[in-house]
Amino acid sequence: MDRLLALNEATRKGGWRLARSLTPFGGVCYPFPLVSPQGWSPRSGSYAFKPGAPPSMAAAPRSQVFTVIVVSDHSQAVRKFRVPRPWLQKATWGGLGLALMALVTGIHYLTLLSASSENSTLREENAQLRSQVLLVQEKVAHISATLDRVERFDAKLRTAVTSLQDPERNLAIGPVGVSEPESLPAGPLPAGDQSVKALPGKLGSLEADAARSEQSLRQLQEYFDDQRSLLASTPSIWPTRGWVTSDFGTRVDPYSDDRKMHEGLDVATPHGQPVATPSDGVVVFNGVEGGYGKVLVIDHGYGVKTRYGHLSETFVRVGDRVKRGDKIGAVGNTGKSTGPHLHYEVRVNGIPENPRKFILE
Numbered sequence: 001m002d003r004l005l006a007l008n009e010a011t012r013k014g015g016w017r018l019a020r021s022l023t024p025f026g027g028v029c030y031p032f033p034l035v036s037p038q039g040w041s042p043r044s045g046s047y048a049f050k051p052g053a054p055p056s057m058a059a060a061p062r063s064q065v066f067t068v069i070v071v072s073d074h075s076q077a078v079r080k081f082r083v084p085r086p087w088l089q090k091a092t093w094g095g096l097g098l099a100l101m102a103l104v105t106g107i108h109y110l111t112l113l114s115a116s117s118e119n120s121t122l123r124e125e126n127a128q129l130r131s132q133v134l135l136v137q138e139k140v141a142h143i144s145a146t147l148d149r150v151e152r153f154d155a156k157l158r159t160a161v162t163s164l165q166d167p168e169r170n171l172a173i174g175p176v177g178v179s180e181p182e183s184l185p186a187g188p189l190p191a192g193d194q195s196v197k198a199l200p201g202k203l204g205s206l207e208a209d210a211a212r213s214e215q216s217l218r219q220l221q222e223y224f225d226d227q228r229s230l231l232a233s234t235p236s237i238w239p240t241r242g243w244v245t246s247d248f249g250t251r252v253d254p255y256s257d258d259r260k261m262h263e264g265l266d267v268a269t270p271h272g273q274p275v276a277t278p279s280d281g282v283v284v285f286n287g288v289e290g291g292y293g294k295v296l297v298i299d300h301g302y303g304v305k306t307r308y309g310h311l312s313e314t315f316v317r318v319g320d321r322v323k324r325g326d327k328i329g330a331v332g333n334t335g336k337s338t339g340p341h342l343h344y345e346v347r348v349n350g351i352p353e354n355p356r357k358f359i360l361e
Contacts, residue, residue: 064084064085065082065083065084065085066082066083066084066085066088067080067081067082067083068080068081068082068083069081133199136199137199140199140202140203140206143206143210144202144206144209147206147209147210147213150213150217151209151213151216154213154216154217154220157220158220229301230301230302232279232280232324233279233280233281233300233301233302233304234279234300234304234358235278235279235300235304235306235346235355235358235359236278236279236324236358236359236360236361237276237278237279237324237325237359237360237361238267238278238359238361239267239275239276239277239278239306239308239342239344240267240269240273240274240275240276240331240342241267241269241273242267242268242269242273242331242341242342243267243268243269244265244266244267244268245266245267245268245341246262246265246266247262247265247356248262248263248264248265248352248354248355248356249261249262249354250262254338261352263345263352264307264309264343264344264345264346264352264355265343265344265345265355265356266341266342266343266344267341267342267344268339268340268341269331269340269341269342270331270340271312271330271331271332271333271340272312272330272331272332273330273331273340273342274327274329274330274331275308275311275327275328275329275330275331275342276324276325276326276327276328277298277306277322277323277324277325277326277328278306278324278358278359279300279304279306279324280300280321280322280323280324281298281299281300281301281306281321281322282298282299282319282320282321282322283296283297283298283316283317283318283319283320283322283328284297284298284299284305284318285297285318286314286316286317286318288334288335289309289335290335291335291336292307292309292310292334292335292336292343293309293310293311293332293333293334293335293336293337294309294310294311294312294313294314294329294332294334294335295307295308295309295311296308296311296314296316296328296329298322298328303348303349303350304346304347304348305346305347306344306345306346306347307343307344307345307347308328308329308342308343308344309335309342309343309344309345310331310332310333310334310335310337310340310341310342310343311329311330311331311332311334311342312329312330312331312332312333312334312340313329313330313332314328314329315327315328315329315330316328316329346358
């Protein structure tokens with residue numbers, strides 16, 4: 001046995017590999033050279049192998065085994081674990097597979113996490129949009145109700161204007177009629193996604209209603225501006241204070257005793273009593289006219305003119321613009337007159353009208 005150990009040691013140092021096997025008779029076969037039987041030493045009873053001599057035949061390969069030694073810190077027995085190389089290779093490949101799966105799983109998890117974050121942001125934005133849509137719906141409903149009130153008020157104004165027409169006084173002319181607005185569905189907007197789809201149509205209807213109401217109100221504004229100008233130009237107050245001694249219509253002429261048409265009012269009042277213009281206008285005549293003596297004529301627009309006769313003096317000139325209540329002259333006795341008085345006429349488009357129709361006092 002000692003010889004066998006010495007042979008193994010020599011073989012290890014010489015870089016040779018020995019083959020050992022059992023003999024058919026159950027004995028131990030001494031190591032033999034792999035190249036040639038030369039080098040047998042009878043004294044040592046073994047073969048001497050020369051270092052570096054290549055063997056003529058390779059031994060059967062043995063699977064490589066890795067030994068893992070575990071040494072404890074508490075003086076316990078040393079443990080050895082023998083791990084065959086195929087197992088280690090399989091474990092390595094398995095670890096690489098697990099690492100790859102972990103990497104893919106991590107990437108997929110990060111992707112899902114990013115998508116989840118985006119979905120959360122989208123959900124918040126959708127919630128904000130829904131609240132904004134609800135707010136817009138409330139505003140649209142409020143605007144719709146306001147437009148309905150405006151349309152009703154517009155209709156009431158037109159009805160009132162029509163009822164205030166006075167052809168006899170020629171004070172008002174009704175506005176041009178406006179076509180009836182299209183009927184719109186009443187009630188609140190539908191809820192849910194349908195409300196969002198119906199919102200553009202509702203906004204379009206509101207826009208059309210607003211444009212129609214604006215046009216109608218513009219017409220009313222123009223009408224009222226015109227009526228205000230007309231009322232300002234209407235001779236609606238007495239030009240002087242006194243007693244009406246001769247009314248509008250047919251009467252007996254004090255000079256000829258003939259029945260003639262008296263085209264105005266004779267207001268008796270003391271000499272020098274101020275005469276005021278009954279409405280806004282422009283002086284178009286200031287002079288003497290036959291039996292009326294000193295005469296003033298004021299054009300109030302809209303075909304309305306007023307005449308003032310028998311004046312003692314005038315305080316305005318042709319072209320002057322006067323306002324209602326301005327003093328334009330003084331009562332006198334010029335022309336054919338039986339005493340101090342004012343002859344007052346109102347003519348519309350050149351035709352004499354009863355001044356009482358225009359006086360609102």
